[in-house]
Structures are given as C-alpha cells and as structure tokens.
Amino acid sequence: MTQQLILDLLLPSAPSLDNFVVGENGQALDALRNWETGHAIYLWGPPGSGRTHLLRATASGLNGLYHGPTDSPAILKDIATGDYLQHRLIAIDNVELLDADGQAALFALYNRWREVAATRHSFALILAGDRAPMAMPLREDLRTRLGWDLVFRLELLSDQDRAEVLKARAGERGLQLSPEVISWILTHYARDMSRLSELVDSLDSYSLEKRRAITLPLLKDFLASSQT
Incomplete structure (x- = not known):
C-alpha cells in the first residue's frame, strides 16, 4: 500500500460552508x-x-x-x-x-x-x-x-494558503508543525483542505498516544502503522 493511498483512507469531515477554505473564492x-x-x-x-x-x-x-x-x-x-x-x-x-x-x-x-x-x-x-x-x-x-x-x-488554493491553513489548524490543537512536515504533507497529499485538516487531527491523536512531537519520522511511523 502506497503512502498516498494510506493518506486517502483517512475519513474527511462532513463538508460545510464553514469548513471550506476560501482562498480566492x-x-x-x-x-x-x-x-x-x-x-x-x-x-x-x-x-x-x-x-x-x-x-x-x-x-x-x-x-x-x-x-x-x-x-x-x-x-x-x-x-x-x-x-x-x-x-x-x-x-x-x-x-x-x-x-x-x-x-x-x-x-x-x-x-x-x-x-x-x-x-x-x-x-x-x-x-x-x-x-x-x-x-x-x-x-x-x-x-x-x-x-x-x-x-x-473556482480557483485552487496556493501552496502558501494551504500551508497557512495547516499551521492554523495545528495551532487550534496546541500543535506546532515544522516546515519539513508541512512541506512533506503538501507534496504527498490531496489539495482538499478538509482532508488536510483530518490528517492534522489524526497526527495529533497519534502523537499523544506515542508521547512524541509531530516530526517527519513520527509522520512516517504513523503511515507505517496504518498499513497494519
């Protein structure tokens, strides 16, 4: 199972007008x-x-x-x-x-x-x-x-917009995402912001379970555990 497929298996939040990331729309x-x-x-x-x-x-x-x-x-x-x-x-x-x-x-x-x-x-x-x-x-x-x-x-969100949303979503949960983690997510994940938000939530739960900060190695560990 590829990393992209594992990420795609994460269930998104129910779509609403409030959780739509506006960008230029x-x-x-x-x-x-x-x-x-x-x-x-x-x-x-x-x-x-x-x-x-x-x-x-x-x-x-x-x-x-x-x-x-x-x-x-x-x-x-x-x-x-x-x-x-x-x-x-x-x-x-x-x-x-x-x-x-x-x-x-x-x-x-x-x-x-x-x-x-x-x-x-x-x-x-x-x-x-x-x-x-x-x-x-x-x-x-x-x-x-x-x-x-x-x-x-409808215009696609820029990578900068998506990065800012990821930081904000993480901040709401008291988390800090390093530039390295954000760059990896933006490279390997879909552009749908509801899916990106769900990924942050899942990583938060996993980091609490492992009592580790969210780093690139933790993200890769999370993906590996999702294969089992």
Missing part, C-alpha cells in the same frame, strides 16, 4: 451562503477546487438534494415532471459526465425551474462542472442554460 462562497429559490448558480473549476464540497455543503440544508455522477438521471426527470416539488434546492455535480438521458433530464429540470421561478413552488439550482458553460461537452441548448444566472470559476 469568496464571491462564490457568498453566493452559496445567500442562495434564493428561483435562481441558479453554476460553479466550474479543476479537480481539487472544492466543487463537490460546496455542492454537498449547500444541499445539506433543509429540503436540499445532492445529485452526484453515479445517481440515476431518472431522479432529475421525476423532479422535473412530478406534480409536487419537495426540494427547495437541487445541487447537481459533475455536469460534464451526464449522458444523453441525463442531459435530457437536466434540460427538463431547467424548464421546470424557469416555469415556477416566480411562484411559491420555486427552487434553486446549484450546478458544477469542470469547465466554463460554453466549453461543456453537452447539447447546445443545455450549455446555454448553464450560463443563465450566476457563474463562478
């Missing part, structure tokens, strides 16, 4: 905090920019629905054509992966969203993909709809 975060029914938000950016984190966090509220790439497009079709709308917010992730049926279902959902936007049955659409609306590998009429309302590009 303040406008997108503000829009998600203040979403309104009858409006749509489209987020796009590279892997690791926080798209799924933000969609899951936003949909976790009252009457929200998260639809991921492995979920059936029939779910969206049923919402678009059903008599009763039970969700006030529908978040649809990885739009670029939708097949023909999924695209048809999303097109119907957009039409339903527009039809009820000014009524008491209105709902919000939050969508995410890996590229700008007009560059999406989707049918033309659907690409156009992705850009109908608010569109935000």
Whole structure:
C-alpha cells in the first residue's frame, strides 16, 4: 500500500460552508451562503477546487438534494415532471459526465425551474462542472442554460494558503508543525483542505498516544502503522 493511498483512507469531515477554505473564492462562497429559490448558480473549476464540497455543503440544508455522477438521471426527470416539488434546492455535480438521458433530464429540470421561478413552488439550482458553460461537452441548448444566472470559476488554493491553513489548524490543537512536515504533507497529499485538516487531527491523536512531537519520522511511523 502506497503512502498516498494510506493518506486517502483517512475519513474527511462532513463538508460545510464553514469548513471550506476560501482562498480566492469568496464571491462564490457568498453566493452559496445567500442562495434564493428561483435562481441558479453554476460553479466550474479543476479537480481539487472544492466543487463537490460546496455542492454537498449547500444541499445539506433543509429540503436540499445532492445529485452526484453515479445517481440515476431518472431522479432529475421525476423532479422535473412530478406534480409536487419537495426540494427547495437541487445541487447537481459533475455536469460534464451526464449522458444523453441525463442531459435530457437536466434540460427538463431547467424548464421546470424557469416555469415556477416566480411562484411559491420555486427552487434553486446549484450546478458544477469542470469547465466554463460554453466549453461543456453537452447539447447546445443545455450549455446555454448553464450560463443563465450566476457563474463562478473556482480557483485552487496556493501552496502558501494551504500551508497557512495547516499551521492554523495545528495551532487550534496546541500543535506546532515544522516546515519539513508541512512541506512533506503538501507534496504527498490531496489539495482538499478538509482532508488536510483530518490528517492534522489524526497526527495529533497519534502523537499523544506515542508521547512524541509531530516530526517527519513520527509522520512516517504513523503511515507505517496504518498499513497494519
């Protein structure tokens, strides 16, 4: 088992808007905090920019629905054509992966969203993909709809931002991480800050168990113990 795989096995904290590390994405975060029914938000950016984190966090509220790439497009079709709308917010992730049926279902959902936007049955659409609306590998009429309302590009955190967050997370637990440890983590770990925070928590517990400070040898010992 590789070190990267061991690190990936650490369970992340539940995504929320509060534990999303903003970086240069303040406008997108503000829009998600203040979403309104009858409006749509489209987020796009590279892997690791926080798209799924933000969609899951936003949909976790009252009457929200998260639809991921492995979920059936029939779910969206049923919402678009059903008599009763039970969700006030529908978040649809990885739009670029939708097949023909999924695209048809999303097109119907957009039409339903527009039809009820000014009524008491209105709902919000939050969508995410890996590229700008007009560059999406989707049918033309659907690409156009992705850009109908608010569109935000999500930027990756810089290594400096991630290093500062690691230091702050460690400081909250009364820990000090050496530059050597931080550099190793940034080199070997994913960019998802919730996963980085979980790693700091796990290292804290391990260092308490071993009664040793968090150093690079301790980190490597922790990885070795995770293999057993």
